[in-house]
Every structure is written in structure tokens, then in C-alpha cells.
Amino acid sequence: MVYEFDSEIKMLEGKMKWKVVYFPYSVKELFNTNGRVTIQIIVDGHEFDHTLLPSKNGHYFVYNEFIRRAVHKELGDKLHVILKQSENSRNIVLPDYLTKNLKIIRCWIHF
Numbered sequence: 001m002v003y004e005f006d007s008e009i010k011m012l013e014g015k016m017k018w019k020v021v022y023f024p025y026s027v028k029e030l031f032n033t034n035g036r037v038t039i040q041i042i043v044d045g046h047e048f049d050h051t052l053l054p055s056k057n058g059h060y061f062v063y064n065e066f067i068r069r070a071v072h073k074e075l076g077d078k079l080h081v082i083l084k085q086s087e088n089s090r091n092i093v094l095p096d097y098l099t100k101n102l103k104i105i106r107c108w109i110h111f
Helices: 027-031 065-071 096-110
Strands: 002-011 019-022 037-043 046-052 060-062 078-085
Touching (some): 037 065
């Protein structure tokens, strides 16, 4: 199922000073969970893999640097979001320099 909505970029309440976008529907009703939900989103025409996170004010996704650089909007601006639950598992791709350094560390630990 695909969910389409407009939402304002807000500050997350509490200790974490993140800019976030709240999901305007019940995650419990739609995805049968109160926890995290892996999602795919299109924000103002730009695609991202992301995660809905729970809070006392409902679920949200973080308006991170990748999204900000793509859409060029700030706190208080409205975004057009198309969201669906991700059915694919995510693969983490490490840069070559990290892979090389991890192999060196692994060899050093076993020495």
C-alpha cells in the first residue's frame, strides 16, 4: 500500500534536536507494530530508503542531510511525501578504505 501526504518539517521534541517529518497515519493500524518500520519514500520527487521511528507524538522519519541536500527545504517548510513499507532487506555497502582497514584490524586481533 502507498501513502501520500504533505507534511511540515518539525523539530523532534525531547533531547534529540532532529528535524523530522511526522507520518500522519496510525502505524499500529497500517503496519501492525508500534516499533520501527523500514520504508521507501519519495520526498518532493527524490527517492530514499528510510525508517519510521516511534515517538510519543506518533511515528516520524528524520529529515537528514541527504534529503535536505536534495529538496533544499528547511524547518517549517512543507514536503510532499509518497511512502510505502519496504519489503527488501537493506544491504550496507562499506567504502573500500573501510573494508581494507577492517581486514587489517581483524588480522591484527587474531595475531
